[in-house]
Amino acid sequence: MVQAIKPNGTLRFVTIGSWAPVNIPAHKVRVRNRDGVYLPAIITSIPPHFMTAEQKKAVPKISDMAIDVGATSAEEVKNQFKIDIGAPVVPDVRFEYLDHRDVMLGKAFDNRIGTACLADTLRELDGQDLDVDIVASLSAQEEVGERGAQVTVKKIQPDLSIVFEGPPADDTFSPEYMIQTGMKRGPMLRDRDTSIIVNPRFQKYVLDRAGAKGIKAQRAVRTGGGNDGAVINLYSGAPTIVLGIPVRYAHTPYSYVAFEDYVSALKLTVDVLKSLNAEVIGRF
Ligand SMILES: [Zn+2]
Structure with a gap:
C-alpha cells in the first residue's frame, strides 16, 4: 500500500502480509489510482553501476525502497496520475x-x-x-x-x-x-x-x-x-x-x-x- 509520495515522484510503500525484502526490488507492479485505473510501475533499485561493493551484498530495507510510476514530481503523481496515499499495489504478473x-x-x-x-x-x-x-x-x-x-x-x-x-x-x-x-x-x-x-x-x-x-x-x-x-x-x-x-x-x-x-x-x-x-x- 502506498504510504507517502516523495518529492521526486516515487512512492514509499508498506507491505501487507509476509514479504521478504530480498524478493521485492526491480519487479513490476500495478498501482490503483483514484479512478480505479491500474498503472504499471517498477519497484526501484540502484543500478549496479552506482552500487558500492557493500550495497551489492546487502538486502535493502523496505523503507529504503520505492515505487516508480514514471513521474518526476509529487505534483505529477497526485494531479496527473491521480495516485493518493493508501493506493493499493499488486505484483504485475500474468497467469x-x-x-x-x-x-x-x-x-x-x-x-x-x-x-x-x-x-x-x-x-x-x-x-x-x-x-x-x-x-x-x-x-x-x-x-x-x-x-x-x-x-x-x-x-x-x-x-x-x-x-x-x-x-x-x-x-x-x-x-x-x-x-x-x-x-x-x-x-x-x-x-x-x-x-x-x-x-x-x-x-x-x-x-x-x-x-x-x-x-x-x-x-x-x-x-x-x-x-x-x-x-x-x-x-x-x-x-x-x-x-x-x-x-x-x-x-x-x-x-x-x-x-x-x-x-x-x-x-x-x-x-x-x-x-x-x-x-x-x-x-x-
Ligand atoms: Zn500465505
Whole structure:
C-alpha cells in the first residue's frame, strides 16, 4: 500500500502480509489510482553501476525502497496520475499454464488456488444429494491475522471444516526426507503449524480415503506458518483439517502450482464431503 509520495515522484510503500525484502526490488507492479485505473510501475533499485561493493551484498530495507510510476514530481503523481496515499499495489504478473509441464505459473496462488478449489468443489457437488449441508466461504486478510475467518466462522458456525490453503512448497531446497509439501506429490494435509494442531481423527479419515482411492497426498509438520483453521478451531472446536495445494515460491511475485495437485485436492475433497454424515462426524 502506498504510504507517502516523495518529492521526486516515487512512492514509499508498506507491505501487507509476509514479504521478504530480498524478493521485492526491480519487479513490476500495478498501482490503483483514484479512478480505479491500474498503472504499471517498477519497484526501484540502484543500478549496479552506482552500487558500492557493500550495497551489492546487502538486502535493502523496505523503507529504503520505492515505487516508480514514471513521474518526476509529487505534483505529477497526485494531479496527473491521480495516485493518493493508501493506493493499493499488486505484483504485475500474468497467469500462464505451461502445458508441456502441466504446471501453472502466476502470482498469489496462496490463496487463489484454494479459492479455485472451493469454487470447483461446489460445482462438482451441485445437484448431488448429500447427508451434510455444505457452506463455502471466502475470507479476506488471512495473511494479516486470519481476520476474515473470524467473521465467517461466526456466521457459518460449522460442525466440521476443511480449510483450503496454498502452502509454500519445500521441495526445491529440502533434503528428500524432509520434503512434506512437494510439487506433484498431491495435496498437503497439515498435522500442525504454529497456529493449529489439526483433529487427528479427521486427518486420518481423509488420509485413509486418499489411500483407498489412489489419490496422492502428503502430510506436513511445520515449525512455522499459520492458517484460518486455527480461528475455526478456537471458535467452536469444530474438527478441522487443512488441505493445501503446494505452491512453489509462495509470497513472491511468481509461483508454480502443478495442475495434477489441484485435481487431486479437488477429487479428495469431493470424495470426503460425499462420504460424510452425522455418524462419521460424531467419530471425530
Ligand atoms: Zn500465505
